[in-house]
Amino acid sequence: MTKFLLAVHVLAAIIAIGPVTVAASAFPAAVRRAAAEPESGQAVGAVRNLHRICRVYALVGVVVPVFGLATANSLHVLGDTWLIVSIVLTVVAALVLGLLVLPGQGAVLDDFGALAGSRLAMYTGLFNLLWATVTVLMIVRPGSTTGA
Numbered sequence: 160m161t162k163f164l165l166a167v168h169v170l171a172a173i174i175a176i177g178p179v180t181v182a183a184s185a186f187p188a189a190v191r192r193a194a195a196e197p198e199s200g201q202a203v204g205a206v207r208n209l210h211r212i213c214r215v216y217a218l219v220g221v222v223v224p225v226f227g228l229a230t231a232n233s234l235h236v237l238g239d240t241w242l243i244v245s246i247v248l249t250v251v252a253a254l255v256l257g258l259l260v261l262p263g264q265g266a267v268l269d270d271f272g273a274l275a276g277s278r279l280a281m282y283t284g285l286f287n288l289l290w291a292t293v294t295v296l297m298i299v300r301p302g303s304t305t306g307a
Contacts, residue, residue: 160233161230161233161234164226164229164230164233165230167222167226168223168226168227168229168230171219171220171222171223171226172223172294174219175216175217175219175220175222175223176216176220176223176290178212178216179212179213179216179217179220179256180286180287180290182209182210182212182213182216183209183213183256183260183264183283183286183287184283184284184287185209186206186209186210186213186264186267186279186283187277187279187280187283189202189205189206189209190206190267190279192205193205193206206267206268207268209264210261210264210265210268213256213260213261213264214261217256217257217261220253223249224246224249227245227249228246239300239301240301241296241299241300241301244296245293245296245297248289248292248293248296249289249293251289252286252289252290252293255282255285255286255289256286259282259286260279260282260283260286263278263279263282264279267279
């Protein structure tokens, strides 16, 4: 059962979190292009699509920590420091996405003139850095018996 839980956890992370990080990273540049050519419906459509991808996959991403916790419980590592740090960083990443990135994208979509692109790019970078750190912790896992 542990292998199944771990497989779902890893697949969910790849399938859900990957698209959010890529779409959120592409969003500020797409906004700059759309602001430079406001008459281009295609550029604005691309921005809207990137925001939709972020919203939908953020919801799907809830599966990642759910199966992560189930896997950790199965492996009896719920009290390990590396996992607690990962959980805290995951919560922070979710808060950054839910409270800063997605609302920031929504505000930009409401008014392209109120472009706060550099701040939004910073929040997106922070979100990506948090997820990269969690990923490294999951791979390296201090005290791991895999020898990796």
